[in-house]
Amino acid sequence: MEMYRSHVMICKGTGCNSAGSERIAQNFEAELKKHGLENEVVVERTGCFGLCALGPIVIIYPEASFYSQVKPEDVEEIVKEHLLKGRVVKRLLYAETVAEDKIKSINEVDFYKKQVRVALRNCGVINPENIDEYIAFDGYKAIEKVLTTMTPAEVIDVVKRSGLRGRGGGGFPTGLKWEFASKSVNDKKYVLCNADEGDPGAFMDRSVLEGDPHAIIEAMTIAAYAIGADQGYVYCRAEYPIAVKRLTIAINQAREYGLLGDNILGTGFKFDMEVRLGAGAFVCGEETALIASIEGERGMPRPRPPFPAVKGLFGKPTILNNVETYANIPQIFLNGPEWFASMGTEKSKGTKVFALGGKINNTGLVEIPMGTTMREVIFEIGGGIPNGKKYKAAQTGGPSGGCIPAEHLDVEIDYDNLIALGSMMGSGGLIVMDEDNCMVDIARYFLDFTVDESCGKCTPCREGTKRMLEILDKITEGKGEKGDIEMLETLAHTIKNASLCGLGQTAPNPVLSTLTYFRDEYEAHIKDKKCPAGVCQGLAKYFVIEEKCKGCGICAKQCPVSCISGKPKTPYVIDSAKCVKCGVCLEKCPFKAIVKQ
Amino acid sequence: MKSIKELEEIRKRTLDTINIRKERTGTRVVVGMATCGIAAGARPVLLTVMDEVKKNNLSDVAVTQTGCIGMCRLEPIVEVYRPNEEKVTYVKVTPSKALRIVNEHIMQGKVVDEYTIGSED
Ligand SMILES: Cc1cc2nc3c(=O)[nH]c(=O)nc-3n(C[C@H](O)[C@H](O)[C@H](O)COP(=O)(O)O)c2cc1C
Numbered sequence: 001m002e003m004y005r006s007h008v009m010i011c012k013g014t015g016c017n018s019a020g021s022e023r024i025a026q027n028f029e030a031e032l033k034k035h036g037l038e039n040e041v042v043v044e045r046t047g048c049f050g051l052c053a054l055g056p057i058v059i060i061y062p063e064a065s066f067y068s069q070v071k072p073e074d075v076e077e078i079v080k081e082h083l084l085k086g087r088v089v090k091r092l093l094y095a096e097t098v099a100e101d102k103i104k105s106i107n108e109v110d111f112y113k114k115q116v117r118v119a120l121r122n123c124g125v126i127n128p129e130n131i132d133e134y135i136a137f138d139g140y141k142a143i144e145k146v147l148t149t150m151t152p153a154e155v156i157d158v159v160k161r162s163g164l165r166g167r168g169g170g171g172f173p174t175g176l177k178w179e180f181a182s183k184s185v186n187d188k189k190y191v192l193c194n195a196d197e198g199d200p201g202a203f204m205d206r207s208v209l210e211g212d213p214h215a216i217i218e219a220m221t222i223a224a225y226a227i228g229a230d231q232g233y234v235y236c237r238a239e240y241p242i243a244v245k246r247l248t249i250a251i252n253q254a255r256e257y258g259l260l261g262d263n264i265l266g267t268g269f270k271f272d273m274e275v276r277l278g279a280g281a282f283v284c285g286e287e288t289a290l291i292a293s294i295e296g297e298r299g300m301p302r303p304r305p306p307f308p309a310v311k312g313l314f315g316k317p318t319i320l321n322n323v324e325t326y327a328n329i330p331q332i333f334l335n336g337p338e339w340f341a342s343m344g345t346e347k348s349k350g351t352k353v354f355a356l357g358g359k360i361n362n363t364g365l366v367e368i369p370m371g372t373t374m375r376e377v378i379f380e381i382g383g384g385i386p387n388g389k390k391y392k393a394a395q396t397g398g399p400s401g402g403c404i405p406a407e408h409l410d411v412e413i414d415y416d417n418l419i420a421l422g423s424m425m426g427s428g429g430l431i432v433m434d435e436d437n438c439m440v441d442i443a444r445y446f447l448d449f450t451v452d453e454s455c456g457k458c459t460p461c462r463e464g465t466k467r468m469l470e471i472l473d474k475i476t477e478g479k480g481e482k483g484d485i486e487m488l489e490t491l492a493h494t495i496k497n498a499s500l501c502g503l504g505q506t507a508p509n510p511v512l513s514t515l516t517y518f519r520d521e522y523e524a525h526i527k528d529k530k531c532p533a534g535v536c537q538g539l540a541k542y543f544v545i546e547e548k549c550k551g552c553g554i555c556a557k558q559c560p561v562s563c564i565s566g567k568p569k570t571p572y573v574i575d576s577a578k579c580v581k582c583g584v585c586l587e588k589c590p591f592k593a594i595v596k597q
Numbered sequence: 598m599k600s601i602k603e604l605e606e607i608r609k610r611t612l613d614t615i616n617i618r619k620e621r622t623g624t625r626v627v628v629g630m631a632t633c634g635i636a637a638g639a640r641p642v643l644l645t646v647m648d649e650v651k652k653n654n655l656s657d658v659a660v661t662q663t664g665c666i667g668m669c670r671l672e673p674i675v676e677v678y679r680p681n682e683e684k685v686t687y688v689k690v691t692p693s694k695a696l697r698i699v700n701e702h703i704m705q706g707k708v709v710d711e712y713t714i715g716s717e718d
Contacts, residue, residue, distance in 0.1 A: 003614050003651040005643075005660045040647065062617040062625075062659040086630040086662030125618050135604060136611035137619075144601055258598030265601055 004042040006083060007061040011124060013048030013210050014203070014242055015364075016055035020072065021045075024056055027075035032083070041083050047211015047246075049124035051111055053363035054094060059106070059124070066106045068094040111362050114381050116343065118351045119167075119204075119327035120367045123211030128246050131253040134214040140259055142333035143218050146225055147267045152182060155226040159329070162337035163349030168194050168285075168322030169400065169426050170502075171348075171415040177319055180309035181227040184317035189229035191220050191271075192294070192313065192320040195236035195243070196278050196285035199398035200449060202429035204353040205323035207365055209236065209243035212327065213250035217260065217273065219329035224271040227319060232273035235290050237280045247275055282399070282453035286501050287320045289455070300455045301501035322427065324353055344370030348414035356382050358431040359389065368413070375409040378432060389434040393517065397426030399446040399453075400506035402513025403439070422513040424506075438535035439518040440525055444472040446510040454503060461504030464495040468511060477538035480526035485515065534596060537581045541597045546571040548593035555585035555594060613656035623657025624703055626650075629674040631665035637672035638691070645692040646675070649699040658703060671714065677702055686714040 010016075010025045028043045049057050054068035058078070065088050067078065074092055081087045090098055096109040106112050117123075126133035134140070146155055160175030181189065193216060197205040209216065220232045236244055251273060254260045262270050276294050278284045284299040291313050293299035312318025328350060332340045341349045348370040354377065355365055361383030368377060378384065378394060385391050393403035402423035404411065411417050415425050433442060447469045456462045468491050471484050492508030499505045515522060524530045531539040544555075544564075549571040556564040556572060563579045566572030574585070574594075586594045599607070628634070628643045643662060650658050666674050671688035675698060678684050685708050687698055694712050701707045710716060 003647070005617075005647050005662075007615065007618055009618070040644075062661050064618075084630065085632070085635065085664060086628070087664035126615070132607050132611040133615055135608050136615055138608075140604060141608075144604065148601070257604075261598070263598065265604070266598070 004040060005062075006041045008041060008043045008083075009046050009059045009061065009124060010043065011047070011049050011055060011057045012045040012242070013052070013123075013207055014240075015048065015052040016057055017242065019056045021056040023072045024058065024070055024075060027072050028058075028079065031076050031079040035079060035084055037079070037083055044127040045129070046126065047123040047128050048120075048207040048365055050115075050120070050207075050365040050367075051094070051362060052365065053361070057094075063088065063103075064105050065103070066094045066097050066109075067092045110380055110383065111364075111366070114372065114376060115367050116351050116369050117367050118331050118340075118343075119208060119324050119353055120211070120365065121331070122215065123207055126212070128211055128213055129249050131214060131250065131257060134212070138334055139214055139330075140218055142330035143221050143225075143259070144265060145333055146222050147265055147269050152226045152228065155222060156182060158333060158337045159226070160337075162328075162332045162340040163344070163347075164325065164328055164332065164340065165348065165415060166322055167324035167328075167352065167427065169199075169397070169424070171425060174321060174325055177309060177321070178223060178226050180307070181229075181317050181319045184310050186317050188231075188314075188316045189224075189227055190313040190316055190318040191224045191227070191229045191232040191273075192290070192318060193220055193232070193234040193326060194285060194287070194290060194320055194322045195234055195240070196290060197237060197240075197323075197427065198280070198282035198285045198453075199400075199427045199429045201357045201431050202355045202398065202427050204355055204365060204428045206240050206243050208323050208327045208353075209240070209247050213243075213247045214254065215330055216247070216323060216326050217250055217254050219326035220273060221260070221264065221271050222329055222333065223319060223321070223326070225269060227317070229319075230270050230272070232271065233276050233294055233313075234273065235276050235278055235284075235294060238277040239280050244275060244277065251275070281455075282449070283455045283501070283503050286503060289501070290320065291318065300457045301503075303500060324428070345412060345414040345417075347416055352413065352425065352428060354428045354430045356430050356432070358394075359385050359434040359437070360432040361386050370414045371412045373410050373412055374404055377413070377430070378409070382432070385432065385434050389436065392433045392435055392437055393439065394433065395423075395431040395442070395446075395510070396429070397424040397506075397509070398429045398431075399449045400424065400502065400509055401426045402509045403433070403442070403517060405517040422509070422516055424509070436533055436535070438476075438531050438533040439514040439521045440472065440476055440531075441533075441535050443511045443514045444469070444476055447472060447507065450503065450507040454507075458498075458500035458504060460495045460498040461500065461507065464491050464499075465504070465507050467491055468495070468508065472511070475522065475525050476531070476536040478525070478529050478536070479538075480522075482526070484526060485519070485522055489515065530597075540581045540583075541576055542574050542579055542581065542583070542585060543595055543597065544572050544574060545593050545595060548591050550591055550593070552590065554588050554590065558584050558588045560584065613654060616656065617659050623659065623680065624655075625678040626658060626660045626699075626703065627676040627678070628660070628662045629664070629666045629672055629676075630662035631669075633665055633669035634672045634674065637669075637689075639673035641692050642673045642675065642690050642695050645695040646699060649696060650703075653699075653704065655699075655703065668714075679703075679706070687712045688714050 058067040165171040289301040308318040551569040563575040
């Protein structure tokens with residue numbers, strides 16, 4: 001490898017890539033050549049830096065200059081000024097890094113200051129398609145240590161002592177899971193990785209696979225050694241083409257180096273793995289459905305027990321862990337379980353990655369120690385709510401979770417605290433809602449998702465969620481009646497208690513949680529026929545303000561159902577009974593004389 | 598297949614080339630590369646420093662550039678920051694002076710007094 005004085009790191013995660021970062025990379029290569037710098041400066045394509053809202057992102061080392069929203073045509077200037085003459089192009093830097101007297105390093109800005117990167121530590125720092133770069137930052141050192149100095153029982157003990165719990169949603173202690181599988185006696189065992197990531201708005205697992213695929217390979221090999229498996233599969237949704245491509249490259253490189261195969265590092269240990277593609281069904285993220293899908297069956301869950309640790313893939317003992325769970329494993333072996341357990345709260349150790357989305361300034365990926373408050377994540381790291389709007393709630397746990405209202409913003413994030421609030425950690429999607437969001441509509445949105453994604457095998461989930469959605473539709477259309485809320489609650493409890501798998505058992509959570517914290521919004525829809533946030537079209541009413549109306553008649557001409565009448569130069573009137581609430585009149589009125597209520 | 602020893606070699610070799618992406622603690626060599634510096638011959642100086650650093654495998658040394666340092670008549674200017682030591686500024690540097698700076702100051706910690714800005718006035 002050549003020595004370069006400067007490294008240009010270009011984010012090629014899915015977000016920046018779709019914003020054109022490949023063109024930027026190519027322009028850099030061309031400009032560097034033009035200025036004869038190609039032997040001094042290297043261009044690397046990396047995984048996600050996290051601040052997706054400001055992509056495409058380019059970081060230049062050794063200064064660690066953080067360029068945001070870079071356009072292909074900016075590249076020439078960066079090369080000429082920064083790389084040739086050493087003058088950082090201030091105008092293109094991430095504004096937060098430019099202080100009056102100096103340029104702050106990225107670790108000093110609010111978005112990164114409170115983050116602790118364990119699972120994401122290599123994302124954006126290495127070229128994920130080059131195994132040597134992973135190796136350089138202590139990659140494959142943990143597997144070396146495990147294979148040459150530890151027994152399987154010691155490996156399991158380390159994971160147990162770290163306190164690591166599953167990051168895929170359930171929060172089950174990882175060491176215990178491995179121990180169960182290690183105790184199942186069988187000639188064949190499997191190690192699986194769940195990269196299905198079906199929670200809408202979540203993209204932590206995708207970013208780890210795109211930015212640091214070797215960490216997953218190393219961790220699965222450690223797991224295989226611990227339980228005595230020789231074959232692994234990563235189940236990844238086919239909608240993640242970049243992740244699949246990088247993981248496949250990484251697996252091939254690991255095989256070439258003998259880090260997968262028959263005699264790993266000359267120790268005689270044997271393990272290999274493959275990628276299996278899912279077609280993007282939410283239920284296929286559930287462990288027994290995922291196993292069925294890998295077996296070539298239709299992806300449907302089955303009752304447990306037997307648990308996969310006893311009878312899993314092809315009837316053999318199997319462990320399944322989430323991508324982010326695995327991403328922590330090599331670090332635990334390198335730095336010790338005590339180091340990991342020193343982060344977080346009493347029962348939730350380490351860090352958690354969240355995908356920030358919705359009404360928040362810094363849309364993107366953040367990794368924070370467990371125990372950080374919701375307020376810190378949303379207002380300090382996330383930069384707060386755009387356009388000066390008021391925070392209303394944040395949804396965690398996606399369609400299986402619930403919302404956290406303003407009065408609980410100071411809750412310390414961990415598995416148990418979120419459950420106590422009627423939500424859950426989930427896989428790490430965090431969707432922020434402001435005063436313009438209607439909570440009934442939000443609950444309806446998530447239920448619509450679960451109705452779509454229910455596999456149909458069990459009746460409570462298949463029929464029950466559908467009935468709940470019908471009631472929510474009715475309420476948001478302004479046809480809600482007395483007794484609807486109670487019926488929602490009865491259905492919710494039945495579905496939770498009687499469903500076969502986690503999909504049904506958690507599907508009512510968004511409704512129950514919004515009913516707990518925003519019952520008044522449901523009541524306003526049903527009793528007053530009003531949507532307080534003005535979202536539900538069915539409940540909207542359009543009025544002409546007489547004093548402002550000049551009688552121009554534009555609204556009447558534009559109305560597609562001719563429900564506006566009046567004479568020129570006198571105030572017009574909207575017939576609410578005929579109005580379809582399309583909003584065209586409000587949009588077209590030149591005098592702002594039409595309002596929606 | 599790679600042995601554990603080969604893996605360690607790859608680790609060390611690659612780290613040398615990419616550890617400028619991590620928070621640094623080692624020595625930093627800064628070459629003034631504004632128009633004035635380039636006109637005075639800063640690029641050959643920069644390339645010499647890089648070559649010499651590479652040749653001697655000085656993995657904790659970062660070579661960077663900066664814009665105009667403000668003393669254009671003294672260009673090319675090279676600044677050396679060693680951990681816990683005062684910054685040393687060299688002026689009117691040539692490739693052969695750069696060689697001595699790397700070999701004596703950076704590698705052995707002996708400041709090359711006669712090239713520093715102090716001996717100029
Ligand atoms: C409907 C449903 C969807 C799920 N989707 C995912 C998913 O996308 N990714 C994931 O890691 N776990 C998902 N899970 C949880 C898995 O069943 C399983 O608990 C998890 O992968 C175990 O890994 P962990 O212990 O490392 O978290 C889902 C569960 C249910 C019920």
